[in-house]
Amino acid sequence: MERARRRWWAELAWLGGAREVVDERVLISTERDRVVAVEPGSDPPPDARRLRGLLLPGLANTHSHAFHRALRSRTQAGAGDFWSWRERMYALAGRIDPDAYLALARATYAEMALAGVAAVGEFHYLHHPPGGGRYADPNAMGSALLQAAAEAGVRITLLDTCYLQADADGTPLEGVQRRFGDGDAAAWAERVERLAPAAATADGALLGAAVHSVRAVPPGAMAAVAAWAARRGAPLHLHLSEQRRENQACLAATGRTPARLAADCGVLGERTTVVHATHPGGGDVELLGASGTTACLCPTTERDLADGIGPARRLAEAGCPLALGSDSHAVVDLFEEARAVELDERLASGRRGHHRSVDLLRAATGGGMRSLGWDAGAIEPGRLADLVSLRLDSPRLAGAPREDLLAAVVFAATAADVADLVVGGRQVVADGQHLLVEDVSAALAQAISPLSDPG
Ligand SMILES: [Zn+2]
Numbered sequence: 001m002e003r004a005r006r007r008w009w010a011e012l013a014w015l016g017g018a019r020e021v022v023d024e025r026v027l028i029s030t031e032r033d034r035v036v037a038v039e040p041g042s043d044p045p046p047d048a049r050r051l052r053g054l055l056l057p058g059l060a061n062t063h064s065h066a067f068h069r070a071l072r073s074r075t076q077a078g079a080g081d082f083w084s085w086r087e088r089m090y091a092l093a094g095r096i097d098p099d100a101y102l103a104l105a106r107a108t109y110a111e112m113a114l115a116g117v118a119a120v121g122e123f124h125y126l127h128h129p130p131g132g133g134r135y136a137d138p139n140a141m142g143s144a145l146l147q148a149a150a151e152a153g154v155r156i157t158l159l160d161t162c163y164l165q166a167d168a169d170g171t172p173l174e175g176v177q178r179r180f181g182d183g184d185a186a187a188w189a190e191r192v193e194r195l196a197p198a199a200a201t202a203d204g205a206l207l208g209a210a211v212h213s214v215r216a217v218p219p220g221a222m223a224a225v226a227a228w229a230a231r232r233g234a235p236l237h238l239h240l241s242e243q244r245r246e247n248q249a250c251l252a253a254t255g256r257t258p259a260r261l262a263a264d265c266g267v268l269g270e271r272t273t274v275v276h277a278t279h280p281g282g283g284d285v286e287l288l289g290a291s292g293t294t295a296c297l298c299p300t301t302e303r304d305l306a307d308g309i310g311p312a313r314r315l316a317e318a319g320c321p322l323a324l325g326s327d328s329h330a331v332v333d334l335f336e337e338a339r340a341v342e343l344d345e346r347l348a349s350g351r352r353g354h355h356r357s358v359d360l361l362r363a364a365t366g367g368g369m370r371s372l373g374w375d376a377g378a379i380e381p382g383r384l385a386d387l388v389s390l391r392l393d394s395p396r397l398a399g400a401p402r403e404d405l406l407a408a409v410v411f412a413a414t415a416a417d418v419a420d421l422v423v424g425g426r427q428v429v430a431d432g433q434h435l436l437v438e439d440v441s442a443a444l445a446q447a448i449s450p451l452s453d454p455g
Pocket residue numbers: 063065123239275327
């Protein structure tokens with residue numbers, strides 16, 4: 001990869017991290033994949049690449065299931081709830097092999113790059129052939145995801161997911177769910193260990209762990225996955241309290257809320273991210289906050305699936321860093337996720353102003369990067385050189401007030417406003433064009449069409 005010393009210049013930049021304001025005329029020097037200097041108030045030197053509009057740290061899409069991209073526009077209309085949607089998702093899951101997965105994930109990650117995403121957290125549980133058994137390479141599906149991200153120019157944290165049972169009462173996996181299961185936590189760890197060398201040598205890849213949910217992993221196995229992640233210092237994610245039914249099933253099976261059970265199994269902590277946290281039970285918000293666990297909200301998916309509105313403000317106040325994910329990819333737009341966190345809480349509470357714009361952008365950048373184990377999310381010397389620029393002359397942002405550009409970005413920008421993306425010092429998107437995947441729309445259409453639901 002071409003990663004020499006480079007200089008980049010932007011008229012306006014929010015540098016992320018602790019910065020509260022937009023800096024002007026910012027010169028950024030990078031060497032290989034890192035930022036080495038940041039100099040606001042600089043004239044653009046002739047050798048610097050100009051990035052148009054407003055520069056931000058590259059975005060983190062903290063929660064993704066790449067294969068769900070093939071459900072877009074097929075499951076949004078009509079009636080039902082999360083559980084009826086899941087049946088459609090399972091039907092798709094039964095049709096994907098490693099080659100189809102590579103094509104679909106590569107196109108999906110390329111769509112993310114066009115939306116300004118520098119790193120994705122892929123919550124990966126589609127491990128084995130339909131009906132069970134093993135591929136010749138038992139990590140054929142995970143390897144396809146690593147390759148897809150590399151080809152799309154996006155960094156990936158592959159959150160290899162343990163998924164062992166159909167419900168908290170120990171109901172065995174059946175039907176397409178058998179693709180997800182390794183049998184037990186030891187077999188899960190053995191398979192993941194075989195993936196570790198490939199992930200370690202891949203450029204821009206990191207291996208993490210996930211517990212699918214308290215429904216899908218019994219307490220002893222949750223503790224084993226948590227211990228594996230702790231030994232490796234790896235990120236650990238789990239779906240938590242997305243549905244009230246999960247809380248009820250967990251209480252019935254264990255006498256504890258999902259968060260309490262996760263805490264007792266050693267799952268919570270500063271390396272851990274809970275996804276959704278839409279329906280935390282009594283005391284759960286305080287438990288999550290005190291442990292420093294990140295809460296990853298996925299509001300465009302949560303609203304699509306009629307999940308509910310999570311208590312983002314209370315979670316943040318309790319001490320949970322926030323992160324954002326497009327999850328089912330009903331849309332891939334981190335600006336939409338960011339504003340939905342605030343706007344959904346307005347609808348639920350009848351009050352405005354739960355989150356500051358700068359904090360929502362932190363969730364989309366530094367909060368997510370930290371959750372995924374990357375030293376990124378702020379444009380600072382020493383950190384990974386991830387830069388995204390937004391056109392300020394788009395119809396959405398034209399006329400935005402200079403003194404409150406961050407609010408304009410949160411409340412009006414869309415993924416379509418992304419002009420340039422630099423990931424680890426390498427330009428991946430220039431002027432709205434992906435430089436590695438020639439025609440992202442065609443790649444998506446070609447990958448999705450053979451997977452379409454025949455019924
Ligand atoms: Zn998910």
